[in-house]
Amino acid sequence: MEFKIHKKSTSGKARLGEIKTNHSRFETPVFMPVGTLGAIKGVSPEEVRDIGVEIILSNTYHLYLRPGHNLIKRHGGLHRFMNWPGSILTDSGGFQTLSLAKLRTISDDGVTFQSHIDGSTHFLDPEKVMEIQKALGSDIIMTLDECAPFGAGYEYVLNSVKLTEKWAKRCMDNKGDNGQALFGIVQGGVYPDLREMSAKGLVDMDFDGYALGGLSVGEDKHTRERIIGPVKEHLPEEKPVYLMGVGTPEDIIEAVKMGVDMFDCVMPTRNARNGMLFTDEGKLVIKNSRYADDELPIQEGCSCYACTNYSRAYIRHLFLSREMLAYRLTTIHNLYYYTNLMYKIRDAIRQDRLIEFSNDFYSKRISN
Amino acid sequence: MEFKIHKKSTSGKARLGEIKTNHSRFETPVFMPVGTLGAIKGVSPEEVRDIGVEIILSNTYHLYLRPGHNLIKRHGGLHRFMNWPGSILTDSGGFQTLSLAKLRTISDDGVTFQSHIDGSTHFLDPEKVMEIQKALGSDIIMTLDECAPFGAGYEYVLNSVKLTEKWAKRCMDNKGDNGQALFGIVQGGVYPDLREMSAKGLVDMDFDGYALGGLSVGEDKHTRERIIGPVKEHLPEEKPVYLMGVGTPEDIIEAVKMGVDMFDCVMPTRNARNGMLFTDEGKLVIKNSRYADDELPIQEGCSCYACTNYSRAYIRHLFLSREMLAYRLTTIHNLYYYTNLMYKIRDAIRQDRLIEFSNDFYSKRISN
Numbered sequence: 225m226e227f228k229i230h231k232k233s234t235s236g237k238a239r240l241g242e243i244k245t246n247h248s249r250f251e252t253p254v255f256m257p258v259g260t261l262g263a264i265k266g267v268s269p270e271e272v273r274d275i276g277v278e279i280i281l282s283n284t285y286h287l288y289l290r291p292g293h294n295l296i297k298r299h300g301g302l303h304r305f306m307n308w309p310g311s312i313l314t315d316s317g318g319f320q321t322l323s324l325a326k327l328r329t330i331s332d333d334g335v336t337f338q339s340h341i342d343g344s345t346h347f348l349d350p351e352k353v354m355e356i357q358k359a360l361g362s363d364i365i366m367t368l369d370e371c372a373p374f375g376a377g378y379e380y381v382l383n384s385v386k387l388t389e390k391w392a393k394r395c396m397d398n399k400g401d402n403g404q405a406l407f408g409i410v411q412g413g414v415y416p417d418l419r420e421m422s423a424k425g426l427v428d429m430d431f432d433g434y435a436l437g438g439l440s441v442g443e444d445k446h447t448r449e450r451i452i453g454p455v456k457e458h459l460p461e462e463k464p465v466y467l468m469g470v471g472t473p474e475d476i477i478e479a480v481k482m483g484v485d486m487f488d489c490v491m492p493t494r495n496a497r498n499g500m501l502f503t504d505e506g507k508l509v510i511k512n513s514r515y516a517d518d519e520l521p522i523q524e525g526c527s528c529y530a531c532t533n534y535s536r537a538y539i540r541h542l543f544l545s546r547e548m549l550a551y552r553l554t555t556i557h558n559l560y561y562y563t564n565l566m567y568k569i570r571d572a573i574r575q576d577r578l579i580e581f582s583n584d585f586y587s588k589r590i591s592n
Numbered sequence: 593m594e595f596k597i598h599k600k601s602t603s604g605k606a607r608l609g610e611i612k613t614n615h616s617r618f619e620t621p622v623f624m625p626v627g628t629l630g631a632i633k634g635v636s637p638e639e640v641r642d643i644g645v646e647i648i649l650s651n652t653y654h655l656y657l658r659p660g661h662n663l664i665k666r667h668g669g670l671h672r673f674m675n676w677p678g679s680i681l682t683d684s685g686g687f688q689t690l691s692l693a694k695l696r697t698i699s700d701d702g703v704t705f706q707s708h709i710d711g712s713t714h715f716l717d718p719e720k721v722m723e724i725q726k727a728l729g730s731d732i733i734m735t736l737d738e739c740a741p742f743g744a745g746y747e748y749v750l751n752s753v754k755l756t757e758k759w760a761k762r763c764m765d766n767k768g769d770n771g772q773a774l775f776g777i778v779q780g781g782v783y784p785d786l787r788e789m790s791a792k793g794l795v796d797m798d799f800d801g802y803a804l805g806g807l808s809v810g811e812d813k814h815t816r817e818r819i820i821g822p823v824k825e826h827l828p829e830e831k832p833v834y835l836m837g838v839g840t841p842e843d844i845i846e847a848v849k850m851g852v853d854m855f856d857c858v859m860p861t862r863n864a865r866n867g868m869l870f871t872d873e874g875k876l877v878i879k880n881s882r883y884a885d886d887e888l889p890i891q892e893g894c895s896c897y898a899c900t901n902y903s904r905a906y907i908r909h910l911f912l913s914r915e916m917l918a919y920r921l922t923t924i925h926n927l928y929y930y931t932n933l934m935y936k937i938r939d940a941i942r943q944d945r946l947i948e949f950s951n952d953f954y955s956k957r958i959s960n
Contacts, residue, residue, distance in 0.1 A: 544658065
């Protein structure tokens with residue numbers, strides 16, 4: 225993987241960069257849509273590509289449980305299995321063992337947990353997580369981390385940081401040489417000194433990129449921003465920084481200002497399936513009766529497939545009728561909104577007018 | 593609407609024809625996918641068009657209840673509302689008042705029923721059904737009929753035939769002059785003399801086409817075939833004949849042999865959503881564990897989007913994970929199968945080898 229920085233903001237830490245993987249080349253800051261189970265819910269790979277997406281995220285935990293990484297390997301890897309020609313980043317499963325699995329027990333060796341699907345018992349350790357991600361063949365892979373629960377105390381998080389560092393080392397030792405980029409995950413909860421300790425420990429191992437974990441599990445925005453800034457200081461300028469699982473358009477803009485390069489979040493896709501649409505003016509709830517007879521597109525001026533071909537009235541009708549096309553159209557719109565937002569953010573950095581862009585963005589919001 | 597006959601089979605009643613409406617031109621025998629609520633479940637209009645579909649069916653009963661025909665009229669008619677550039681046939685709602693609505697009561701005037709959605713009371717009569725279909729702007733519209741319940745006795749069906757004829761006359765009187773083609777619906781249950789009476793009464797009114805109703809409500813294939821042949825004798829050669837709501841590939845082949853030109857059925861789309869796929873060899877149940885590791889497409893040699901890009905293993909994985917893409921891929925395949933079947937049937941008629949085609953078709957089936 226190559227990462228180049230093309231331009232830096234003069235008014236903050238934001239930077240315009242470019243990542244090249246074995247499968248695609250894309251500019252940063254970038255948003256990665258989430259394809260948990262080897263499919264972006266509601267849309268096809270071609271639709272995702274047409275929107276301008278060059279990299280997606282898929283979940284190691286889910287694919288390991290179903291259909292299994294060895295099956296995917298036999299079928300030529302995840303790209304071929306799911307018919308996705310762009311890049312793929314897979315997470316390590318650490319977060320899902322916290323958020324989804326039952327009866328999680330952690331030792332120095334690894335994580336034992338019960339599947340959320342059938343209750344079967346599984347064991348993931350750094351070596352296994354590397355094996356799975358190699359089998360999937362993703363372009364960017366992640367170290368196994370221990371994501372501390374929200375609200376965990378200092379002692380717990382201190383141990384979590386130490387364990388995450390040990391596991392990161394074991395992942396690095398098992399990285400292999402098939403061209404996959406390996407990112408380390410900075411943990412440390414809401415404690416700046418632990419975040420700093422975690423960052424320093426990982427940087428010593430020289431990863432291809434660094435992720436900020438545990439910042440989408442309940443922390444408020446202020447706390448998150450208080451953490452990101454100082455951690456960023458300890459990460460090498462020349463490596464990409466990835467804020468995991470975040471967030472709203474506002475969250476992304478603020479994190480970009482602090483120098484974050486990569487994002488993923490289920491929000492555009494999940495909200496779409498609930499009828500919550502992103503527009504320049506804020507959220508639009510398509511099921512609302514005010515749109516029953518509305519001939520306008522979701523967002524006037526939007527060039528996405530949904531907005532160029534369908535009215536709010538039609539999409540609302542599909543939603544109320546529970547037609548699958550409803551979820552597809554809203555997913556396309558929301559992914560287009562996020563992708564276009566990142567495009568505008570990059571353009572603003574290129575022209576060194578990110579602050580003006582940001583002010584303009586917030587001034588248009590009439591609802592949230 | 594124009595209907596031309598290009599070729600007749602020498603070994604039966606099958607014919608190759610062509611229909612031209614205000615929106616498209618297509619050859620017959622033709623299969624019309626069902627878009628009940630103004631959308632073909634699981635797919636986009638472009639996908640339907642790419643498969644080669646030029647005409648779809650939509651349901652008057654459903655669109656009248658939700659979102660309402662006046663709303664659709666305000667939005668430029670059904671074609672524009674749903675973004676479908678091809679032709680649309682709408683049924684009259686008669687069948688749905690039998691199959692879906694609650695507390696149906698029929699008088700000479702019309703049908704009173706309760707909505708299956710919210711229990712609200714509605715009244716449909718021939719004039720209203722014409723008004724609704726004019727508002728929708730469909731290319732081919734149907735008369736209001738009374739579809740007798742399966743197993744109805746002779747006296748009931750006799751009255752039903754008389755009522756259907758009276759209503760057909762009232763529909764004809766309210767047809768209007770906006771270029772919509774109006775088809776009469778032949779009823780008469782399983783009684784050949786009543787079918788004959790119904791056909792003769794309608795033919796005297798000179799409709800643009802004739803439909804055979806009430807033959808997808810429980811009759812066995814033998815009964816259906818025993819009815820179609822004689823009725824066809826009483827319908828004018830130069831008008832298209834439409835067998836409503838039928839059926840399996842086998843049903844269609846047999847009906848084509850008897851001179852039927854048009855078909856619709858929810859089977860390809862509904863079965864797709866249940867994982868039941870059509871192949872030359874018979875039905876394929878994609879959830880079956882035998883496909884868990886199967887790299888083949890649904891049907892080897894099939895040129896549909898699903899078969900050219902995805903394996904049985906992947907589609908099965910999507911199905912077990914309840915990913916929406918599963919239903920989309922299987923719907924595309926099944927609609928492609930039906931559309932391609934009709935293409936092959938027409939080609940066989942053109943070459944006057946329908947019997948050979950039919951024999952070949954049945955000889956390939958290894959399951960049903």
